[in-house]
Amino acid sequence: MSFFTIQQLEKSFTVGETNEMILKGIDLPLHKGEITALVGASGSGKSTLLTIAAGLQSASNGHIYFNEQDLTSLSQEQLRQMRAEQFGFVFQFAHLVPFLTAEEQLLLMLDVANKKKNKKDVARVLELVGMTHRKTAYPSSLSGGEKQRIAIARAIIHEPKILFADEPTASLDSKRSSEVMMLLQSLTKTLNLTTLLVTHDEEMLRYVDKTVHMRDGKILDEQLS
């Protein structure tokens, strides 16, 4: 079994009297040191798949195994702890805490993950994402690209095993999008992370190891880069 495995995952919503199936039996293994990209048209179920895998919403059926533990059987508190300690998140918008400096965003994440607060680690990660010079800046004074870099730094500071990125470049221009993707690629390799990302930008696929095409809640095909 892979390090992170999605098995026969289903998700349905009840809208009025109809039961709408969003995910229809997804099987997907994720590997260490690899970026897997989920692509597909709107409504294909890629974002739903990512958020279920990340423990942000529940599945209707199926299993998600991480380190041989079934995430679908965990309580809300266990999932929270898992998110805090083992997962890293990069969202479409940076979603930084507005009243914390770049450095404090990272210290907060260490606190949440119950990791020892170490300013040296913070400095190292800020350097890794090229933001050392902006460590005392608040989000309101950062550009979109800078915010996303800090969001990535926050997502990896606590040394997570898996990085979930939901359209991390959607709010950036093409130059900054490439920079962010290169950074994600480099971090995935250097830190031996397992990265699952959702994108609708075909240009960004050149930075990933595996592309999973989705349509109508099913996987159409998987391509290795």
Add this chain to the structure above:
Amino acid sequence: MNLAWKEMKKNKSKFFIFGLIVLLISLLTFMIAGLANGLSQDNAALIKELPDGQFYMTTEAEDNYALSRISSTQQKELLLKYPDATALSIQMGMFHNAEGNQQSVAFVTTTESDIFPKVAAGEMIVDISLKEEGFKIGDILTSNQFSGQWEIVGFSDQTKFNHAAVAFIHQEDFTEMYRTTDLQLLYLADEEVKTIDGLTMYSNKDFLNTIPSYSAEQLSLNMIIWFLVVISGMLFAIFFYMMNVQKIGLYGILKAIGVKTSTLFIMMWTQMLLISAIALSISLLLSQLFQNFAPQGMPFHLTLNTTLLFAAIFLVIGFFGATLSGLQIKKVQPLQAIQQGEI
């Protein structure tokens, strides 16, 4: 990490405005309560400031002290039996000063007592509020009901009755004015209940309630104060509720990255308690300062205990409001916050 403090430090002006609103609402409540209590004090300070004890009036008077008559014989017997007791009478009346200015007062006469001021015949001790009216020690006063004259020999504090200043006069003068040696009341500064034949007993509070103007006025004043406290408290609760509900998006993101809901509750309570404690302390200080510097004639009375009680009520209601918004925070789904866009 102390998120509550970090947020307050970053958004100083926003939290300053929040604090200012709490301060103004609480100050308004304290001031109105002070004025209402002042009016109440103006009506009955003479009785309210006495130590806890018992008042007695004749049973035939049927709770109307003005109709009570304790004869001089009965007074002597009672004062022999209860040496710490004081017999007294209160009658509304008026006097004139040398310039002919007329002043309404409540004439009070008492038997020998350690609690009430001592005056000799021809002397008078008046409430300090008359100082502002221009009366001073040595002033000579007269009355149509009295053949002699009085000299002001001193001022007493917190001695108002029926919204009039109290004038303490000797029993001999009182007897001439009202043509009776009977006194209306017997007061015993003793918490122990003693039953006396032919007399009905009242605690200080019960006695106050027998005064028709006092009980009716007190009801209105209490209604004003408690309405204000409840409405201000609700404003606090709504205010803290709104303050937190505005931050639902932020709380959702924090939950998404793994922050415990209890940490968010602590953040919310810390901010609420910090803002309230600072604002209420300033408000308390200002109201107490006002009490000390308010003009003597202004009916304003606000004890520290009353202010602390109101402050505690505000804290409890504010805490309730903040906790209510906390329930929204508990319900917020991280996914919802992520999908709502930038915070």
